[in-house]
Amino acid sequence: MSQNFADRLAQSVKSKGNAVLVGIDPRPDQLPSHWIESFQGDVVRAVQEFGTEVVRTVAPLVPAVKFQMAFYEALGPTGMIALEATANCARENGLLVIMDGKRNDIGSTAAAYATAYVGSPEGGPENSSPAWTSDALTINPYLGGEGITPFLQGCRHTGAGLFLLVRTSNPSAGEFQDLIADGKPVYRHVADRMMNWAEPFRGECGYSSLGAVVGATSPAQLAELRQVLRGIWILVPGYGAQGGTAADVAVAFDEQGLGAIVNNSRGITFAYQKSEFATRFGSNWQASVREATLTMIKDLAKHTAKT
């Protein structure tokens, strides 16, 4: 995967004609009960097969999937094997794989996380790809530039990507991120600082392989950060279940329909729980996944430029 992640993402968004990022957050207690039962209590296997079914269902429709690592970690070590198997299935089906791990650490430890998910900072033929099936990783900025650099070095060798948490979508996001220092909020310090880090990773599409996470739940901040983060892919969580709308996220796209990918997890993978889908598809939860994905694609298209 030596090509620049930003360019691979742009190509995938163009070829699929949308910027929907399907989030796979397999909470066991949210899986269809008949699905869980069919695996005779083997929760890890039920989760893995659920994930691969989601992957196969959405692969013809969307450019990328995002794995919420926490839900696999919650299953213990065997959950991590299920994660890798599902990520591998996603890649085999032509999807870009974003690992949502929000990893962070300093120096040599950040280098180890880089080795795991974006590639070793040391490069070389034996380090030509990360240890896991992963095209990009979400990372946390609290530790400063020294906690970011090893990830960037890894990306330089492998062409992988990163999404740095800038302004998150949760209700308490502002508690530290919105503190005002030197006349601007902490998240703006992060955003301004990341522009230097991103520059060497700019692809032919005009965007960098160092992207940003900016929630859809604060539309004013999303609009502000879209202006600041020129040439930065924005991963937008918060659409759907968290309250963000297509109109809210439209501002994150450029006139070509590039520059943002919009995540939806529960609203797609657990669409079977909504009465509108349940009445139509019954126990065929895969059909609900497909229909919810198509609905979101149409919803975004109404508010954004055509790709």
Added chain:
Amino acid sequence: MSQNFADRLAQSVKSKGNAVLVGIDPRPDQLPSHWIESFQGDVVRAVQEFGTEVVRTVAPLVPAVKFQMAFYEALGPTGMIALEATANCARENGLLVIMDGKRNDIGSTAAAYATAYVGSPEGGPENSSPAWTSDALTINPYLGGEGITPFLQGCRHTGAGLFLLVRTSNPSAGEFQDLIADGKPVYRHVADRMMNWAEPFRGECGYSSLGAVVGATSPAQLAELRQVLRGIWILVPGYGAQGGTAADVAVAFDEQGLGAIVNNSRGITFAYQKSEFATRFGSNWQASVREATLTMIKDLAKHTAKT
């Protein structure tokens, strides 16, 4: 493990007579070459057996070990199985296990990380312990209180502990953590805020199961934060290889020798690389681990009150 983590840590520090936290960061390229070779290129097994040897060597001497998860994740999914096996060995040998994962996320995703490493926020008999062998987890504050609460809820049910990153030990730590907002640095906002979160978790020893990470490389900030963080266990990284001295960390302890645990990773596990140990112990790297641990115990004892 229903007893409060803070009390278990206090008991373990008292019974071992020191507050040394051995960090297990198994970089494959730092393992003794004869050790790696003896596993015929099976790096994961070499790492696992190295870790269990370290555990058995230090178990009679120190209260706790800290696993740097990144180095196991860098080995791919099978590395995670090695991590769990090594953590299990540590528990069987009477050591408290701290998972250094610096995890963080929002709401239900934070709940999944809690389920993994400190216990499910939902409690109940089927959730009486975390999915992994873990007594405490390091967490990152950037997402605010809503990213912390699920971890605290998990700890309430299981008696596990947490260490919140307040001021880290790396050179670029200050880039965002030291920004001044409302007259005080961001890390002080985190420290002040965590006092409320910590209060319900105070044990009989007077300390809370919600601890803090404060680096030893900024002695002035460590002294400041020791004053602010009353009744908070401080996990102090930065001793040894990163430049912190026993005199630097002494300020973190109370008059009983409680209140802080001091991490040393490379300086202990890879002590065999130092000429002072290499000449004495040769290829017996376990003897170097033991001697380096004893040296650190004595070094701290010189500067802190007796336990």
